[in-house]
Amino acid sequence: MSGAAEEAAAIGGPVRTARVVAAEAAAGRRRIWILVLRVLVGVGFVALWHHASGNWVDTMLISSPEAVGARLWRWTLDGTLASNLSVTLYATAWGFAIGCAVGFSLGLLLGRFTLIAEVLDPYITAIYSIPKIALAPLFIIWFGIGIESKVAVSAAIVFFVIFLNTYSGVREVNPLYVHVTRIMGGGELDVLRHVIIPSAASWVITGLKVSVPYALVGTVIGEFMSSNQGIGFLINQATGLFNTTSVYAGIIVLAAVGAAINAALKHIEAHVLRWRG
Amino acid sequence: MTASIAISGVRKSYVARGREVLALDRVDLDIAPGEFVAFVGPSGCGKSTLMNMIAGILPIEEGRILHDGREVRGINRAVGYMTQQDAVLPWRTVAQNVALPLRFHGYAAAARAARVDEMLESVGLAGFARSFPAELSGGMRKRVALAQLLAYEPGTLLMDEPFGALDAQLKLVMQEQLLRIWTARRQTVVFVTHDLAEAVTLAQRVVVFSGRPGRIKQIETVSLPPERDVFRVRFLPEFEAAYTRLWEALAPEIRREAAA
Numbered sequence: 001m002s003g004a005a006e007e008a009a010a011i012g013g014p015v016r017t018a019r020v021v022a023a024e025a026a027a028g029r030r031r032i033w034i035l036v037l038r039v040l041v042g043v044g045f046v047a048l049w050h051h052a053s054g055n056w057v058d059t060m061l062i063s064s065p066e067a068v069g070a071r072l073w074r075w076t077l078d079g080t081l082a083s084n085l086s087v088t089l090y091a092t093a094w095g096f097a098i099g100c101a102v103g104f105s106l107g108l109l110l111g112r113f114t115l116i117a118e119v120l121d122p123y124i125t126a127i128y129s130i131p132k133i134a135l136a137p138l139f140i141i142w143f144g145i146g147i148e149s150k151v152a153v154s155a156a157i158v159f160f161v162i163f164l165n166t167y168s169g170v171r172e173v174n175p176l177y178v179h180v181t182r183i184m185g186g187g188e189l190d191v192l193r194h195v196i197i198p199s200a201a202s203w204v205i206t207g208l209k210v211s212v213p214y215a216l217v218g219t220v221i222g223e224f225m226s227s228n229q230g231i232g233f234l235i236n237q238a239t240g241l242f243n244t245t246s247v248y249a250g251i252i253v254l255a256a257v258g259a260a261i262n263a264a265l266k267h268i269e270a271h272v273l274r275w276r277g
Numbered sequence: 278m279t280a281s282i283a284i285s286g287v288r289k290s291y292v293a294r295g296r297e298v299l300a301l302d303r304v305d306l307d308i309a310p311g312e313f314v315a316f317v318g319p320s321g322c323g324k325s326t327l328m329n330m331i332a333g334i335l336p337i338e339e340g341r342i343l344h345d346g347r348e349v350r351g352i353n354r355a356v357g358y359m360t361q362q363d364a365v366l367p368w369r370t371v372a373q374n375v376a377l378p379l380r381f382h383g384y385a386a387a388a389r390a391a392r393v394d395e396m397l398e399s400v401g402l403a404g405f406a407r408s409f410p411a412e413l414s415g416g417m418r419k420r421v422a423l424a425q426l427l428a429y430e431p432g433t434l435l436m437d438e439p440f441g442a443l444d445a446q447l448k449l450v451m452q453e454q455l456l457r458i459w460t461a462r463r464q465t466v467v468f469v470t471h472d473l474a475e476a477v478t479l480a481q482r483v484v485v486f487s488g489r490p491g492r493i494k495q496i497e498t499v500s501l502p503p504e505r506d507v508f509r510v511r512f513l514p515e516f517e518a519a520y521t522r523l524w525e526a527l528a529p530e531i532r533r534e535a536a537a
Contacts, residue, residue: 180364185381198368275368275409
């Protein structure tokens with residue numbers, strides 16, 4: 001045991017004992033096992049797909065893993081992937097950013113001014129019930145077939161999720177924390193910064209995690225309807241040509257992007273909410 | 278000399294389920310600057326209600342409360358308040374919680390860090406500066422709240438059952454610490470407790486509240502010197518005399534509460 005650890009033990013601080021080390025090792029072994037099993041499930045699925053393709057199901061319908069892999073590789077080499085993916089990601093990111101910013105601000109505002117919130121409540125519920133996808137044609141009329149309409153669709157979807165989560169989070173803040181912080185000398189901005197926003201953070205982050213796939217969905221739907229670029233465009237065009245290999249390749253790209261963004265958000269969540277112990 | 282806290286004619290009722298419940302009735306009390314006053318009484322006698330009114334959390338509808346000559350209206354930033362429920366912010370580390378009021382009171386970063394270390398040392402939590410409240414026991418969180426309260430040196434301390442969650446030994450240690458700080462700095466202290474022995478050990482005056490509606494039933498002046506040894510004071514005859522008289526005043530209230 002090092003000197004610092006001994007000192008920590010003497011004053012009752014947290015210490016790394018042999019049991020802590022053993023528990024960490026057990027957790028590490030479990031993680032490795034889960035990883036191995038995950039890879040096996042993935043390999044098993046691809047093997048099944050490979051075997052089914054042409055034997056059980058027409059290749060026309062489900063393509064084959066090697067064809068899809070080759071297509072992805074070709075797209076990577078000839079720049080198709082980079083140019084279309086960047087368009088989709090760009091629109092998604094903007095939609096996500098705008099939806100978050102507006103949703104978060106309005107959620108904070110209405111959470112603090114309950115009278116306005118109560119007055120607006122039935123309208124908010126009504127607008128929330130609209131499937132946001134139904135707004136896509138309208139946005140195309142308003143913003144044209146360029147990137148703006150895709151941004152608008154994904155922003156509209158993300159906005160509601162973030163807005164409602166932020167609003168609920170602010171309503172849930174323990175009033176005792178607010179009182180005590182003000183008695184200690186905190187002003188309204190301090191209360192917002194040190195109490196309300198951190199308290200609402202868990203709700204907001206849940207909202208973020210839920211809305212990332214939606215933002216992607218919003219963009220892709222926009223691209224399906226009218227566009228000349230983007231992963232949604234690639235999939236739509238391939239569908240028109242009965243090119244299932246490209247359809248699958250596009251879907252796999254979308255799945256990978258969604259998973260990657262979610263993993264990043266999980267990381268952020270683990271950091272921001274580390275206090276939950 | 279003007280009182281630090283002057284409570285006159287304060288009455289408080291709640292409306293719940295179509296009925297008006299009287300929580301506090303006609304409370305008059307003057308607390309001198311630098312005085313240590315304890316409130317005791319059965320649960321629901323309005324002790325915490327009165328504290329919340331002094332702190333400005335609850336509006337004062339009838340009667341008035343003056344604190345250092347100013348009428349309390351809205352949040353009272355001139356007091357330090359250690360609430361009965363846990364009010365340590367769960368998303369800030371122990372050190373960040375203690376530092377929060379120091380930030381609000383304009384301490385520079387270096388002075389803040391030094392003060393936080395000193396306060397955590399004094400409540401025996403030096404090894405936990407970077408822990409989050411969820412990683413601590415209830416008693417440890419109370420000590421964090423105490424360190425936070427004492428760190429920025431408010432002139433008046435409102436403490437609502439601050440040591441209720443602590444075990445008997447730790448309670449004595451914390452009482453000793455509080456008394457030491459109070460004899461050095463002489464803040465005005467209002468201390469709510471359900472522990473009569475604690476009230477007599479610490480306070481110069483003990484105020485007994487009757488059960489609902491809360492009224493002041495008796496005020497006992499403890500004839501012990503302000504500087505006391507919390508471990509031995511309970512064996513002194515003055516302690517016993519005060520304790521006995523207070524128990525005689527309190528016992529019927531407790532029995533009434535138990536029968537209700």
